[in-house]
Amino acid sequence: MVEKRLSDCAEIASLVALAGDILSLSGVENPQIEAEVLMAEALGTSRSGVFIRLREEPAQAARGRFISLVERRSAREPVQYILGRQDFSGRIFTVNPAVLIPRPETEILAREGADFLKGLNSPLAADIGTGSGCIAVTLALEAPESFIYAVDSSRGALQTATANAEQNGAIESVEFLEGDLLQPLSGRGLQGRLDLIISNPPYIPTDDIQGLQPEVLYEPKAALDGGPDGLDALRRLVHEGPAYLRPGGRLTLEMGYGQAGAVRDMIDAEPGLHFEKIILDFAGVERIISALKR
Numbered sequence: 001m002v003e004k005r006l007s008d009c010a011e012i013a014s015l016v017a018l019a020g021d022i023l024s025l026s027g028v029e030n031p032q033i034e035a036e037v038l039m040a041e042a043l044g045t046s047r048s049g050v051f052i053r054l055r056e057e058p059a060q061a062a063r064g065r066f067i068s069l070v071e072r073r074s075a076r077e078p079v080q081y082i083l084g085r086q087d088f089s090g091r092i093f094t095v096n097p098a099v100l101i102p103r104p105e106t107e108i109l110a111r112e113g114a115d116f117l118k119g120l121n122s123p124l125a126a127d128i129g130t131g132s133g134c135i136a137v138t139l140a141l142e143a144p145e146s147f148i149y150a151v152d153s154s155r156g157a158l159q160t161a162t163a164n165a166e167q168n169g170a171i172e173s174v175e176f177l178e179g180d181l182l183q184p185l186s187g188r189g190l191q192g193r194l195d196l197i198i199s200n201p202p203y204i205p206t207d208d209i210q211g212l213q214p215e216v217l218y219e220p221k222a223a224l225d226g227g228p229d230g231l232d233a234l235r236r237l238v239h240e241g242p243a244y245l246r247p248g249g250r251l252t253l254e255m256g257y258g259q260a261g262a263v264r265d266m267i268d269a270e271p272g273l274h275f276e277k278i279i280l281d282f283a284g285v286e287r288i289i290s291a292l293k294r
């Protein structure tokens, strides 16, 4: 259907306009912009490169690429998976269905972590649930004296994260470890030595996942599912994290809408921690919580 209607269009302008209508009918939020982005990808140019070629007829191969990209996007596959990349804190990260697409609010988390590490002498940090590696790589590059252990239970995620560390020039400062939350850190002499544990863990309550935007359902379930109340991983990080932090070290966690009170209670109940602060995201949601090791 998409192919048939798009193949009736001759010029780039009419292809983009019709693709915008198709994406709009599919429920895509910014259909016109995304149609332009997909055309830029099909032509191997930028969005402004599309604008100067609007009156041209694209070559057959580019037209075919565009139709296939529009078909994928109209099935609500995330545009980041279609393009294979996402910007995070000004750097490009490869993304694919093995990893969560990095979100803008996680840039705030990474900045908090980097600012904490910057003043320290050869700091050590652990990024738990590293996914694409966006947090670990950002810490390594913005706090260049630091060394980061980046853990994930997903081998596919770790492969992507390793590629991202290589592409962004951070591979010397990050060690990737496969396993369950903090478990891969044990046996490495790290107890009581980390300056920072940072994590954006899965925190969506299991029953809420099906009701999310269709795009989210393309992302790995292990990156989303936080158990019945969404707090499974957060609970374990608050409980198990202090053993790895040095006195004054920091635990910084991203959390979901409405979870701040519960996570604060967990921190208050943990003898090894004292609450430090909560930071709001761009929408005013309590998104990041920090505690210090006593």
Ligand SMILES: C[S@@+](CC[C@H](N)C(=O)[O-])C[C@H]1O[C@@H](n2cnc3c(N)ncnc32)[C@H](O)[C@@H]1O
Pocket (backbone or CB within 6 Å): 099, 100, 101, 102, 103, 106, 128, 129, 130, 131, 132, 133, 134, 135, 151, 152, 153, 154, 157, 179, 180, 181, 200, 201, 202, 203, 220, 222, 223, 224, 233
């Ligand atoms: C919400 S994603 C965060 C990815 C990335 N840090 C980011 O902020 O974009 C959570 C990540 O935690 C990983 N994960 C889930 N449960 C885990 C566990 N028990 N141990 C280690 N990693 C886990 C998932 O595979 C996923 O990559």
